[in-house]
Amino acid sequence: MTVSFLLNGKSVSLDVPPNKRLVDVLREDFHLEGARPGCYAGECGACTVFVNGELTHSCLVPVFAAQDTDIITYEGLADTQEMKYILAGFDAVHYHPCANCRQSRLLTAYALLTTHPVPERREIDAFFSGHRCGCSSMGELYTAIEQAVDMRRRSGRHGRR
Amino acid sequence: MDKVSKEFIDDLTVQGMLHCAAVRSRIHRGTIREIVAPELPPNVMMIREADLPGGNCISMGNADVPLLAGSNVEHIGQAVALLCGPNEPEVHRLAELVEVQYDRGDPLTLTRDFKINQKLYSRQIAIGNTQTAFEKASQIVEGEYTYRPEGTIPVGAAGALAVVENDGIRVATPTRWLFHVRQSVAAATGLHQDRVRVMSTRVTRADTNCLWYPSLTAAQTAVAALVTGKPVRMIATAREKRLLLTKRTGCIITHKTALGRSGEVTAMEIQIVAESGAFGIFAAEYLDRLCLAASGSYAAKSLKLDAVYIATSTPPAETHGGAGFDGAFFSVEVHANRLAELCQEDPSVWRLKNLLPDRGLTVTRARAGPTPQRKLIDLVVELSDFRRKYSANEMLKKRGDRPNFIPGYLRGIGIATCFHGGSFMSDNRANSATVTVKLNSESELSILSSSAMVPEATVDILSNSAARILNIDSSQVHIEPADTAAVPDSGPAIFSRDVTVVHRLLTSCCQTIQKQRFRTPLPIEMSRNRSGGRGRRWDPEIFRGVPFSPLSWASCVVEIELDTVTFELSIRGVWIAIHPGSLLDEKRATSLVESELHAAFEACGGYNRFFEPVIRFSQRSGARPAALEGIATNVFAPAFVSAVSQATGFYFDSVPLSKTLILQYLET
Numbered sequence: 001m002t003v004s005f006l007l008n009g010k011s012v013s014l015d016v017p018p019n020k021r022l023v024d025v026l027r028e029d030f031h032l033e034g035a036r037p038g039c040y041a042g043e044c045g046a047c048t049v050f051v052n053g054e055l056t057h058s059c060l061v062p063v064f065a066a067q068d069t070d071i072i073t074y075e076g077l078a079d080t081q082e083m084k085y086i087l088a089g090f091d092a093v094h095y096h097p098c099a100n101c102r103q104s105r106l107l108t109a110y111a112l113l114t115t116h117p118v119p120e121r122r123e124i125d126a127f128f129s130g131h132r133c134g135c136s137s138m139g140e141l142y143t144a145i146e147q148a149v150d151m152r153r154r155s156g157r158h159g160r161r
Numbered sequence: 162m163d164k165v166s167k168e169f170i171d172d173l174t175v176q177g178m179l180h181c182a183a184v185r186s187r188i189h190r191g192t193i194r195e196i197v198a199p200e201l202p203p204n205v206m207m208i209r210e211a212d213l214p215g216g217n218c219i220s221m222g223n224a225d226v227p228l229l230a231g232s233n234v235e236h237i238g239q240a241v242a243l244l245c246g247p248n249e250p251e252v253h254r255l256a257e258l259v260e261v262q263y264d265r266g267d268p269l270t271l272t273r274d275f276k277i278n279q280k281l282y283s284r285q286i287a288i289g290n291t292q293t294a295f296e297k298a299s300q301i302v303e304g305e306y307t308y309r310p311e312g313t314i315p316v317g318a319a320g321a322l323a324v325v326e327n328d329g330i331r332v333a334t335p336t337r338w339l340f341h342v343r344q345s346v347a348a349a350t351g352l353h354q355d356r357v358r359v360m361s362t363r364v365t366r367a368d369t370n371c372l373w374y375p376s377l378t379a380a381q382t383a384v385a386a387l388v389t390g391k392p393v394r395m396i397a398t399a400r401e402k403r404l405l406l407t408k409r410t411g412c413i414i415t416h417k418t419a420l421g422r423s424g425e426v427t428a429m430e431i432q433i434v435a436e437s438g439a440f441g442i443f444a445a446e447y448l449d450r451l452c453l454a455a456s457g458s459y460a461a462k463s464l465k466l467d468a469v470y471i472a473t474s475t476p477p478a479e480t481h482g483g484a485g486f487d488g489a490f491f492s493v494e495v496h497a498n499r500l501a502e503l504c505q506e507d508p509s510v511w512r513l514k515n516l517l518p519d520r521g522l523t524v525t526r527a528r529a530g531p532t533p534q535r536k537l538i539d540l541v542v543e544l545s546d547f548r549r550k551y552s553a554n555e556m557l558k559k560r561g562d563r564p565n566f567i568p569g570y571l572r573g574i575g576i577a578t579c580f581h582g583g584s585f586m587s588d589n590r591a592n593s594a595t596v597t598v599k600l601n602s603e604s605e606l607s608i609l610s611s612s613a614m615v616p617e618a619t620v621d622i623l624s625n626s627a628a629r630i631l632n633i634d635s636s637q638v639h640i641e642p643a644d645t646a647a648v649p650d651s652g653p654a655i656f657s658r659d660v661t662v663v664h665r666l667l668t669s670c671c672q673t674i675q676k677q678r679f680r681t682p683l684p685i686e687m688s689r690n691r692s693g694g695r696g697r698r699w700d701p702e703i704f705r706g707v708p709f710s711p712l713s714w715a716s717c718v719v720e721i722e723l724d725t726v727t728f729e730l731s732i733r734g735v736w737i738a739i740h741p742g743s744l745l746d747e748k749r750a751t752s753l754v755e756s757e758l759h760a761a762f763e764a765c766g767g768y769n770r771f772f773e774p775v776i777r778f779s780q781r782s783g784a785r786p787a788a789l790e791g792i793a794t795n796v797f798a799p800a801f802v803s804a805v806s807q808a809t810g811f812y813f814d815s816v817p818l819s820k821t822l823i824l825q826y827l828e829t
């Protein structure tokens with residue numbers, strides 16, 4: 001089946017088995033490594049991407065369902081100023097999610113901060129409830145997000161793209 | 162295959178590589194009558210037990226694990242045959258179509274009425290005369306505690322890639338025990354170990370804690386590469402990860418305790434039935450850990466302990482930090498809370514009265530250094546305001562209202578304490594380790610160790626320590642990739658061994674180099690090793706002496722709230738005080754403990770994980786760093802379950818403790 005969608009702002013189409021998972025398509029057919037398959041069950045969040053502006057577990061999306069959608073992966077946002085603040089915030093407080101989850105967490109932080117410029121902890125909890133993690137702590141995540149907010153504030157930006 | 166250490170196994174490819182999928186047993190136990198394959202395309206090959214070039218087993222933790230089920234299936238998900246072909250989805254699809262015909266056997270389960278053929282190991286310990294003590298007791302309290310925590314699917318990819326070369330075979334896999342993979346591949350292929358080269362791909366905390374899985378998969382993949390003559394990669398599917406990599410050790414422990422007139426423990430009878438899935442990998446090790454913890458903490462004049470380790474028809478368990486200790490401390494600590502309640506005492510006060518004297522670890526006279534348990538209990542009690550909250554909740558409970566008639570919230574608070582050891586008690590091979598370091602003329606230091614260094618922060622901890630000793634910048638320290646051709650065997654990276662063993666050997670190497678470097682021309686190479694013998698101070702037969710050195714300790718308080726309308730259970734607070742000997746990096750230790758507490762909450766029944774624990778470390782200057790991995794798991798579950806018991810007024814005695822179970826009790 002031929003499936004077409006917008007991927008990081010470019011329109012793409014490919015011939016692919018319709019039930020192939022979006023996360024596998026992104027990795028194998030487009031060589032985008034930001035979304036990683038972890039549990040393939042919508043539990044770990046490692047495969048998170050934006051589909052039509054919504055954070056989505058791409059392991060749960062068969063590629064046929066992605067027809068005509070707008071998909072943004074970590075790679076599509078890596079160079080935005082917002083992502084740079086987030087990265088700087090993570091680095092400043094030495095918040096190191098594991099390599100499997102790092103980019104999906106950055107993406108979720110991006111979604112959080114572009115909708116909630118100064119998020120409360122319960123909002124952080126809500127956004128990250130789709131990520132399961134055995135290695136880093138919520139405390140660290142809160143500090144990393146707060147740090148990113150602070151860095152952006154000091155630069156005079158207000159958190160919108 | 163040259164930069165494998167930075168790659169994830171599922172990103173690693175080799176030209177002309179075949180994909181391998183296992184045909185897995187759909188039954189728990191039985192005898193295979195026939196394997197009927199669909200018509201296979203010419204480029205797909207099926208490998209059965211008869212096709213194996215070497216032995217059909219790898220050995221781990223005193224157990225033999227077959228590569229492929231021969232005539233008997235021992236657990237659900239066990240590999241029965243392997244299919245290799247050029248197209249990954251296709252081989253998985255074909256593997257599903259292979260029909261295995263069985264004569265079904267009854268699954269072996271964790272139960273006190275286990276079958277005699279399940280029994281793998283047993284241990285009996287007797288101190289004093291329990292019979293007389295029970296005859297004279299003022300009160301006898303009995304309880305049965307079941308611990309079967311729920312593991313979660315690891316996020317990281319699992320699998321292996323094998324390439325046959327002229328002089329042997331090369332294998333890549335994310336593993337916490339590099340040299341065990343080499344040994345397993347050699348056994349499976351019939352090649353000498355020198356002709357097997359194993360490299361670890363990127364390992365993160367999100368990868369499986371199972372030691373057996375990478376070794377077994379690597380052996381299967383290597384065999385497939387040898388038989389097909391092509392590179393072969395085998396990656397676990399999500400279903401395989403869920404089925405094979407989420408198993409935790411479980412146990413049922415009964416405690417019968419004799420109490421004297423003032424509530425002091427006079428005698429204990431403990432019966433343990435424990436399991437870690439099929440084959441009994443590390444069964445003796447887990448059993449010793451269970452016995453040690455079960456006979457620990459509280460003073461009694463006599464003890465009778467009967468422990469049995471059994472095989473069950475589930476996949477082998479992961480080797481997580483608390484393995485063995487967690488189940489035992491769950492039973493001991495929930496039981497202690499119950500004893501305190503029956504004695505009408507605050508459980509923190511009861512503990513302080515009944516703990517073994519300083520330096521005592523167990524009733525069997527296992528010993529420790531100065532024991533900080535009292536101090537840790539005082540600290541968490543103070544931080545959490547435990548006594549006031551506990552007595553308020555008790556008063557509410559005593560009003561006699563059935564919980565479901567109280568509108569709003571029910572609250573409960575629980576406490577637990579434990580000790581923890583960070584090495585193997587009985588497996589000498591797993592305990593030994595070697596680390597080599599090289600300082601070159603540019604003052605650049607290379608650390609050679611096979612350790613997987615998980616979490617990734619361990620790399621910084623080791624680099625910073627080495628840099629500090631040698632007075633160089635940490636950017637001048639390089640950790641060489643884990644490759645059996647280049648690094649020495651540092652043993653398995655579990656039970657905090659990176660910190661307790663590898664770090665110690667590394668610092669010893671660096672200190673010696675520092676003494677020599679201005680007298681001896683560079684480069685200097687230095688190795689240190691630790692032999693597997695546990696030291697002659699521990700008697701494993703009577704459980705006397707020093708089982709671990711150093712030990713770590715923890716006390717934890719958990720406060721919960723149960724919404725009586727929605728039955729939503731939430732954590733109001735978690736306070737944990739830990740004595741880790743000394744800390745190498747407090748921030749990272751805090752993060753490890755916090756993530757373990759969240760994982761422990763999830764293992765207790767799949768709850769929402771967000772809470773912010775209060776974590777305090779009490780260090781002793783000059784002490785060596787002790788194990789942290791697993792310690793929070795040991796104390797969280799008993800404190801949590803006791804808190805739920807106080808809130809609801811029902812004695813809960815099992816993990817998992819699901820919302821449905823709580824609801825069932827509340828409705829009775």
Ligand code: FES
Nearest residue numbers: 038039040045059
């Ligand atoms: S792989 Fe998609 S949520 Fe885990």
Ligand code: FES
Nearest residue numbers: 097098101133135
């Ligand atoms: S950040 Fe990946 S499992 Fe924790």
